[in-house]
Amino acid sequence: MAQGDLTTTSYVVLGMLVSRDLTAYDISELFSRGVGELWPRAGRQHYNAPKKLLERRLVSARADAVGARPRTVYSITDEGRAALTAWLAEKSRPSALEFEGMMRVLFAEQGSIEDLRGNLRTMREQADATRRLFGRHAVTLRDTTVATFPERQHLMALANRFMVGHFSHIVEWSDWALAEIEDWPDTTTPATSHRDRTETMLDTSARLGAPEVSHEP
DSSP states (O other): OOOTTSOHHHHHHHHHHHHSOEEHHHHHHHIIIIIHHHSGGGTTHHHHHHHHHHHTTSEEEEEEEETTEEEEEEEEOHHHHHHHHHHHHSOOOOOOOOOHHHHHHHTGGGSOHHHHHHHHHHHHHHHHHHHHHHHHHHHHHHOTTTOSOGGGHHHHHHHHHHHHHHHHHHHHHHHHHHHHTTTOSSSSTHHHHTHHHHHHHHHHHHHHHOTTSOOOO
């Protein structure tokens, strides 16, 4: 059965261990290859997750050495596989978004128009860089001789397509937002001077997000 008090990070580690035995360093490396962008809240939890899983007997550990350096290698147990399978059968929690750039947009009236434009350009640059990162991941995934989990190529392709699309949306939105504010003299007066345009944007969003609701003024 699923372990109710385990974090999603712990289940991610179990999922990694299904395919092969790993050290804590190996696990950290895998988080840096795209998993961290999909599950950023893991933070440094992935360093402690194997120890917690070991306490639950969901993984086992053995001492190994590379030259003179000792290391601990973790393996998933039958109980760990069962816990992972049970977790996959549960309903997932709603997705959450952590986006500092968008928070800066929300409070931009307290800064200058150049601050806002600079923030939008930064958001675009960062999203484009991460989109390119997942594009490179896609190239690696295509070559099953070098891919980390070739047996999951079909599943990773699904997730990779989502991530590329997600960051492409941010790039496209940033370009759109920069065009929208091109004639703004500052970050405050458009609240009144561009009210018609603002209402048009909100009407479009309402129709896209809640088509079942009447949008008559």
